[in-house]
Amino acid sequence: MAFKTNEDLIKIIQSNYYKFSKGQKAIAQFIIEQYDKAAFMTAAKIGKTVDVSESTVVRFATALGFDGFPDLQQALQVMIKNKLTTVQRISLNETPKDSEEFINKILKNEINSLKNYLEDLDQERLNNAASLILGAKKIYILGMRSSYALALYLGFYLDVILENVKIVNQNTNSVFEQLIRINENDLFIVISYPRYSRQTMDAVKFAIDRKAKVIAITDTEASPFYQLADIALLGKSNMVSFVDSLVTPMAVINSLIMSVGMQEKDEILKYFDLLENVWDKYSIYNKDNDFKK
Structure with missing residues (x-):
């Protein structure tokens, strides 16, 4: 499955989000927020991270149109190599209207990033x-x-x-x-x-x-x-x-x-x-x- 631009995969996940089961939504959210980490994780490890079964992760990949999880993983890795442009990243992140909420979101991301590093x-x-x-x-x-x-x-x-x-x-x-x-x-x-x-x-x-x-x-x-x-x-x-x-x-x-x-x-x-x-x-x-x- 090929994507015209780097942002297409994330957009497809976002546009199909309402169709997903509860477990698939957890997977989708994890990939959107940490696609660079998800690209190098097995289906089993992603499942363990978001508390769903490995088979749920595989079904999530097929729901997106992939033949299996390895194809989704490869698409994520290609996306990382190409990297999203600044404009694409801003467009994919919903900016809260309230400035305080926006700052809180940024700081929480920083804290999570430091926790992951540790x-x-x-x-x-x-x-x-x-x-x-x-x-x-x-x-x-x-x-x-x-x-x-x-x-x-x-x-x-x-x-x-x-x-x-x-x-x-x-x-x-x-x-x-x-x-x-x-x-x-x-x-x-x-x-x-x-x-x-x-x-x-x-x-x-x-x-x-x-x-x-x-x-x-x-x-x-x-x-x-x-x-x-x-x-x-x-x-x-x-x-x-x-x-x-x-x-x-x-x-x-x-x-x-x-x-x-x-x-x-x-x-x-x-x-x-x-x-x-x-x-x-x-x-x-x-x-x-x-x-x-």
Whole structure:
């Protein structure tokens, strides 16, 4: 079964919603809200998640016109790879008329996203990523567009801990000129979320060609960066409105920073002790009494 546009599958589910049984409605709601997660779950796991039988999930797929659940799953995966445009996402989400209700909806989505991240957290993968960071001769960090804010944040803290960090500037003419010396001893950390930047993908391929290790911070297993990276750290970025949510990606980055810190705890404590003396000597931060009139 083919769809003309990325949004067609979701629209078909929405338009048939009133026809579904109670169990099928639960499946439909789950897919609409978490299609990126549903795309990689078995029929049995989806059934368990929404408290219906596996056969109900299979019947849901056939009710949509698929030959079976595997075809529905494949359609979901294709949809994720193509990703919905900003306009499509806004049109598929009913915006509450009341602004307070809308903010509540956004914040609840953020909370659920963080809960899902915590449930799926792979500490071993985080530790392995931290080991790659600590073992690299030089660390390059790239994030384009809204992901640039994440790159700056990660780069700031890694630069405090280490001495070999370079944030690739997206505002200069050529990303590749900044990566020209990257080699097999180095690490390239790429941060990319839908809609994925083509220039970011080209930069990753450039780094791989030069044998650098790659850590990708991205959204799902369907991300084009997932297969390319030596280690991929996943954290969903919700988009309820036209703004990309960076809450869960920021949680991923904080987890990574803390994992690096825990592996070098003693050295970092010594370093921060020195920093505190410098900050105090040169009045980097205001003291409490500085704010008093």
